[in-house]
Amino acid sequence: MSVENAYQLLYAFVLLVFAVLIGITLVRAVIGPRVTDRIMSINMIGTMVIASIIVLSGMLGEGYLLDVALIYAMISFVTVLILAASNIPPEKRKRMEAEEKAMQEEDA
Amino acid sequence: MGEWIRFFIVAALLLLALACFASAVLGVWRFGYVMNRMHAAGIGDSLGIFCVAAALFIAGGPSWEEAKALLLVFFLWFTSPVSTHFLGQVEFFNSPDLPVYAAAGKEEGDGSRRNGNC
Amino acid sequence: MKEKFWRWLDGSREYLEDASDMDETPYREREEVKTQIRERNDSLDKRRGTRAVIRAEEKGFRLLYSWVAVISAIFLIGVLLYVVSYLPRYGQENPQTTLVARRYLEDGVRETGAINAVAGMILDYRAFDTLGESHVLFTALVCVMILLEKDRKNMRRGYEDYYRITGEGFYTPNRDGIMQAAGFVLLPSILLFGIYILLNGQNGPGGGFSGGTVLGSGLIIFTMAFGFDTVDRIASRRLLKGVTVVALGFYSFAKGYVFFTGANGLESHIPKGTPGAILSGGLILPLDIAVGLVVACTMFGFYSLFRRGSIGGKGKACSGKKAGTGAGTKAEGKDNA
Numbered sequence: 374m375s376v377e378n379a380y381q382l383l384y385a386f387v388l389l390v391f392a393v394l395i396g397i398t399l400v401r402a403v404i405g406p407r408v409t410d411r412i413m414s415i416n417m418i419g420t421m422v423i424a425s426i427i428v429l430s431g432m433l434g435e436g437y438l439l440d441v442a443l444i445y446a447m448i449s450f451v452t453v454l455i456l457a458a459s460n461i462p463p464e465k466r467k468r469m470e471a472e473e474k475a476m477q478e479e480d481a
Numbered sequence: 482m483g484e485w486i487r488f489f490i491v492a493a494l495l496l497l498a499l500a501c502f503a504s505a506v507l508g509v510w511r512f513g514y515v516m517n518r519m520h521a522a523g524i525g526d527s528l529g530i531f532c533v534a535a536a537l538f539i540a541g542g543p544s545w546e547e548a549k550a551l552l553l554v555f556f557l558w559f560t561s562p563v564s565t566h567f568l569g570q571v572e573f574f575n576s577p578d579l580p581v582y583a584a585a586g587k588e589e590g591d592g593s594r595r596n597g598n599c
Numbered sequence: 600m601k602e603k604f605w606r607w608l609d610g611s612r613e614y615l616e617d618a619s620d621m622d623e624t625p626y627r628e629r630e631e632v633k634t635q636i637r638e639r640n641d642s643l644d645k646r647r648g649t650r651a652v653i654r655a656e657e658k659g660f661r662l663l664y665s666w667v668a669v670i671s672a673i674f675l676i677g678v679l680l681y682v683v684s685y686l687p688r689y690g691q692e693n694p695q696t697t698l699v700a701r702r703y704l705e706d707g708v709r710e711t712g713a714i715n716a717v718a719g720m721i722l723d724y725r726a727f728d729t730l731g732e733s734h735v736l737f738t739a740l741v742c743v744m745i746l747l748e749k750d751r752k753n754m755r756r757g758y759e760d761y762y763r764i765t766g767e768g769f770y771t772p773n774r775d776g777i778m779q780a781a782g783f784v785l786l787p788s789i790l791l792f793g794i795y796i797l798l799n800g801q802n803g804p805g806g807g808f809s810g811g812t813v814l815g816s817g818l819i820i821f822t823m824a825f826g827f828d829t830v831d832r833i834a835s836r837r838l839l840k841g842v843t844v845v846a847l848g849f850y851s852f853a854k855g856y857v858f859f860t861g862a863n864g865l866e867s868h869i870p871k872g873t874p875g876a877i878l879s880g881g882l883i884l885p886l887d888i889a890v891g892l893v894v895a896c897t898m899f900g901f902y903s904l905f906r907r908g909s910i911g912g913k914g915k916a917c918s919g920k921k922a923g924t925g926a927g928t929k930a931e932g933k934d935n936a
Binding site: 376380383387390391394397398401408409412417424430431436439442443446447450453457460 | 484491492495498499505522525526534536537540546547549550560564568572
Binding site for chain 3: 556559560562563566
């Protein structure tokens with residue numbers, strides 16, 4: 374068995390395991406009783422997809438797939454930010470900020 | 482012979498990365514409350530993907546093109562804690578009164594998964 | 600049973616289903632203000648007798664609208680079916696799949712000067728489609744603006760208190776310390792990366808659409824880190840309008856010139872350059888930049904409209920702060936009159 378064949382076999386095995394892990398996390402995204410569970414699962418799936426794209430870039434020998442992985446990291450970051458910011462109730466946040474400001478003014 | 486040594490180093494790093502991701506998914510599955518699950522999810526974001534990038538860096542002969550993957554990991558190390566911070570805020574502002582419920586769980590000790598027990 | 604299904608699908612937000620000590624005062628205050636304002640407006644409308652007139656006008660308009668909608672839909676369907684009848688049969692050998700694809704791949708580098716065959720296709724061989732797509736993006740932004748923007752027609756006079764509570768002041772993205780620290784380090788890299796993707800459209804994967812997306816995401820992160828007030832100094836309403844219009848106009852005129860010369864067999868003297876350099880591929884680089892700018896403005900415009908109802912800071916309507924001061928004077932004026 375030559376070295377190239379060994380590399381391809383290793384990469385294929387790693388990609389297969391990543392696919393199974395992504396599937397399990399997707400089940401958690403469907404089941405998870407709270408909203409936060411689902412956003413967190415999407416974040417994890419994004420990270421695992423980035424890892425598989427990096428492994429794929431080594432498998433195919435193409436260098437531009439790393440640019441694709443970087444774009445994906447950015448987009449998943451913005452996704453989690455906006456999903457989280459839409460689910461924070463603004464009245465509670467305003468009240469907490471007002472309380473913090475009051476506490477700081479007390480200390481100062 | 483040198484090629485085989487490199488292959489085994491790459492294989493060890495990739496299997497370590499798989500172990501990190503598997504433990505992250507196991508943690509997400511087994512813990513009972515979201516705040517605990519986020520701790521487990523952080524393992525994949527930090528160590529798992531660093532091992533993958535390091536494996537790629539060594540496999541392509543240490544070269545400048547593959548170093549892009551390490552910069553990608555550096556970027557991810559910056560953005561992942563910010564995401565976790567926001568997720569924690571979502572959980573905090575959407576639950577009625579966390580300290581009260583955590584304390585109540587400890588007193589009752591019913592072992593169920595409510596009230597913040599895991 | 601159905602309620603349980605929808606609650607499972609949405610994800611529960613209360614930790615325990617029988618949680619009783621959730622603080623409901625802000626919701627109750629808002630509901631009270633809403634009912635008060637609604638009752639006051641109803642009494643005013645009844646006094647002036649405007650309701651009958653409004654209902655009659657709406658009925659006539661609705662009838663006309665439904666007839667025109669049905670007729671135009673049938674017309675459009677007829678035209679499209681007529682065009683489809685000219686296509687070759689399914690499974691038949693036709694030049695589209697054999698000759699055209701081969702020519703794009705084999706002669707693409709020589710004729711367009713771009714290594715990236717996809718960029719050569721969408722911006723040189725099939726540039727007319729991309730022209731339509733950019734205009735579609737612009738039209739989508741205009742449609743969302745029509746629907747969501749707060750202007751004097753849909754900010755009814757009595758609702759200023761309501762808008763002050765749920766307006767811009769409340770929904771401004773929080774100026775988070777952690778987000779600011781991360782943004783301080785990341786944002787230059789993100790914006791620079793977007794420009795890198797734009798400029799290298801013809802040499803590798805990238806081009807106008809993905810570069811514009813990254814630029815738009817960078818602007819969104821900037822907004823979430825530093826607040827809308829800071830962004831309004833850079834990406835104000837005039838700038839976004841100007842950039843979109845200039846980019847689309849430049850695309851139309853430049854590509855129109857190429858169509859004109861190509862259709863009449865003339866020689867369009869646009870240099871192709873060496874494949875692999877940045878300044879290569881003829882018109883592909885400027886058109887990439889134009890498309891990227893339109894996409895970035897569209898993405899940021901959508902985010903701004905959904906978040907606070909207007910693109911720039913001082914839109915056509917009163918912003919949150921102005922409504923706060925305007926509510927006092929306007930309400931007093933109405934009570935006096």
